[in-house]
Amino acid sequence: MKENILTKILNFYIDGFKSMKLGKKLWAIVAIKLFVLLVIIKLLFFPNILKEKFNSDKERSEYILNQLTKGE
Amino acid sequence: MEHLSLVDWSRAQFALTALYHWLFVPLTLGLTFIVAIMETIYVKTGDEWWKKTTKFWMGLLAINFAIGLATGIIMEFEFGTNWSNYSWIVGDIFGAPLAIEGIMAFFMESTFFAVMFFGWDKVSKKFHLLSTWLVAIGSNLSALWILVANGWMQHPVGMKFNPDTARNEMVNFWDVLFNPNAVSKFLHTISSGYVLASLFVISVSSWYLLKKREKEFAKRSMLVAASFGLLVSLFNLTTGDDSARNVAFNQPVKLAAMEGLYEGKKGADIVAFGILNPKKDIDNNESEFLVKFTIPYGLSLLTYHKKDAYIPGLKELVYGDKEHNIISAKEKIQKGKIALAALKEYKKAKKSGNEAKAKEALEKFEKNSKYLGYGYLKSEKEVIPPVAPTFYAFHTMVGLGTWFIILFALTLYYVMQDKIEQKRWFLRLSVLSLPLGYIAQESGWIVAEVGRQPWAIQDMLPVGMATSQIDTSAVMLTFWLFAALFTALLIAEVKIMTTQIKIGPKEA
Numbered sequence: 001m002k003e004n005i006l007t008k009i010l011n012f013y014i015d016g017f018k019s020m021k022l023g024k025k026l027w028a029i030v031a032i033k034l035f036v037l038l039v040i041i042k043l044l045f046f047p048n049i050l051k052e053k054f055n056s057d058k059e060r061s062e063y064i065l066n067q068l069t070k071g072e
Numbered sequence: 073m074e075h076l077s078l079v080d081w082s083r084a085q086f087a088l089t090a091l092y093h094w095l096f097v098p099l100t101l102g103l104t105f106i107v108a109i110m111e112t113i114y115v116k117t118g119d120e121w122w123k124k125t126t127k128f129w130m131g132l133l134a135i136n137f138a139i140g141l142a143t144g145i146i147m148e149f150e151f152g153t154n155w156s157n158y159s160w161i162v163g164d165i166f167g168a169p170l171a172i173e174g175i176m177a178f179f180m181e182s183t184f185f186a187v188m189f190f191g192w193d194k195v196s197k198k199f200h201l202l203s204t205w206l207v208a209i210g211s212n213l214s215a216l217w218i219l220v221a222n223g224w225m226q227h228p229v230g231m232k233f234n235p236d237t238a239r240n241e242m243v244n245f246w247d248v249l250f251n252p253n254a255v256s257k258f259l260h261t262i263s264s265g266y267v268l269a270s271l272f273v274i275s276v277s278s279w280y281l282l283k284k285r286e287k288e289f290a291k292r293s294m295l296v297a298a299s300f301g302l303l304v305s306l307f308n309l310t311t312g313d314d315s316a317r318n319v320a321f322n323q324p325v326k327l328a329a330m331e332g333l334y335e336g337k338k339g340a341d342i343v344a345f346g347i348l349n350p351k352k353d354i355d356n357n358e359s360e361f362l363v364k365f366t367i368p369y370g371l372s373l374l375t376y377h378k379k380d381a382y383i384p385g386l387k388e389l390v391y392g393d394k395e396h397n398i399i400s401a402k403e404k405i406q407k408g409k410i411a412l413a414a415l416k417e418y419k420k421a422k423k424s425g426n427e428a429k430a431k432e433a434l435e436k437f438e439k440n441s442k443y444l445g446y447g448y449l450k451s452e453k454e455v456i457p458p459v460a461p462t463f464y465a466f467h468t469m470v471g472l473g474t475w476f477i478i479l480f481a482l483t484l485y486y487v488m489q490d491k492i493e494q495k496r497w498f499l500r501l502s503v504l505s506l507p508l509g510y511i512a513q514e515s516g517w518i519v520a521e522v523g524r525q526p527w528a529i530q531d532m533l534p535v536g537m538a539t540s541q542i543d544t545s546a547v548m549l550t551f552w553l554f555a556a557l558f559t560a561l562l563i564a565e566v567k568i569m570t571t572q573i574k575i576g577p578k579e580a
Contacts, residue, residue, distance in 0.1 A: 012191075013186060016189065017190075022131065022134070022135070022568070023134065025568070026134060026135060026138035026139075026568075030142075033142060034142060037146065041553070045153070045546065045553070046149035046150070046153045047152075048156070049152065049153055050159075050160055057237070060160060061160075064157060064160045064238040065235075065238045067537070068537070069416035069419065071412070
């Protein structure tokens with residue numbers, strides 16, 4: 001019974017994708033865009049600075065507190 | 073506040089991302105509701121014409137959704153890289169709303185979007201209709217959480233700064249959610265999206281009528297869009313009024329910049345149209361405007377609902393005004409510096425284990441922490457945002473919003489009188505009004521974001537302190553990368569969209 005529902009859902013999506021006209025072009029744009037954004041741009045250019053530089057939240061807090069009060 | 077070029081590039085990159093992202097979002101927010109209304113008519117009447125009409129606009133919605141999808145995620149990348157100080161400081165406030173947004177967007181939109189596009193003739197009419205409405209509601213609720221986060225930055229409530237962790241921690245979720253600034257911002261922003269979508273449908277339909285094709289389809293679409301547009305644009309007017317009143321109470325400097333009000337007055341006029349005098353400064357006696365048309369007492373009436381209410385100008389907000397209990401920026405800067413020194417003292421005392429000194433420093437910090445951000449400002453005039461962009465963007469938005477109300481009313485009248493086809497001048501004007509809709513959208517964000525400078529978080533964190541210490545050239549490189557990527561996406565959107573429009577509803 002469970003399998004039937006899952007198969008139905010799967011077929012629903014497969015049939016939907018198969019019968020698309022313009023949709024195929026749009027999905028291609030979405031796929032390329034997600035690849036460029038999530039793989040190329042995120043990995044190469046957008047590291048999470050605080051996560052990369054420090055190992056713990058304590059160190060991160062310390063760093064930010066120093067940044068906030070460095071002029072004083 | 074050093075490394076200004078880094079701050080400027082980070083700011084420019086964020087502005088570019090946000091402005092491009094906002095080219096796609098409002099159309100999705102509004103068009104989902106328009107197709108839901110059209111499909112409701114189809115289900116109620118059983119008229120296949122309405123099914124065809126719904127499917128055509130749904131196709132254009134799909135194009136806009138697909139091209140715009142994930143353009144906002146770049147802003148999250150930028151938070152982690154370019155704005156790491158800011159991200160850390162606001163973390164707990166943003167975490168919950170953005171997590172809810174992510175979950176809702178994923179489950180509601182992705183599930184019901186599939187049923188909406190793939191489900192014709194596969195699920196029951198009523199279930200399909202339900203899915204279409206859930207997509208509309210889900211998309212709009214996603215916007216809620218983002219705007220709650222933005223509203224908090226403009227008016228931080230429901231949180232407390234923890235000096236041990238340097239983070240804001242949520243003390244009351246409901247205060248954050250029902251922050252008056254967030255509520256009015258949400259309602260004003262989503263209703264502006266509905267206005268844009270209505271303009272879009274009217275503009276495309278007008279083009280068909282000008283080309284003398286798809287006449288019945290165009291008129292039916294215009295009837296729905298003009299009715300919806302008129303209602304939501306009137307609602308947009310009231311939410312705009314509410315939003316401006318919130319600005320008056322919580323960000324009075326922004327309101328003064330929006331109105332080009334340099335000197336405060338009782339019974340302040342509202343500027344309907346004006347050209348600012350570029351030589352004007354709060355310290356000179358130059359006139360504020362080269363040309364202006366005003367509505368007498370308008371600003372006092374709209375803000376406080378009193379003809380003779382006092383509205384402070386930039387001069388009073390910078391130098392203070394004892395008569396009206398306005399504290400000067402200089403005093404705020406002094407208090408901010410005391411807060412910063414106390415924070416440093418607290419940190420040092422904690423490290424050395426001197427609890428008594430830490431307690432004393434903490435008390436001093438908490439007494440002055442309301443003005444924490446001012447401690448970073450070097451001059452009192454830094455509290456003034458760029459007046460010209462704020463003023464012109466605000467007046468452009470309001471002027472265009474007024475035009476859209478007239479446009480919707482006239483469209484509705486001409487369609488109901490069955491005269492719309494003969495009014496070719498009006499059809500041309502309707503086509504030309506679509507780009508004006510986008511200009512109004514972007515102007516609204518310019519008012520909101522430029523008008524709140526120099527703050528990343530109002531009174532708490534100036535933009536200069538919010539950025540990460542990274543290489544400026546890296547930010548410059550990604551700025552141009554995004555400029556190219558977004559421009560390519562925009563060209564793709566326009567090209568695919570115009571091709572589909574030219575094909576018309578027959579192939580929908």
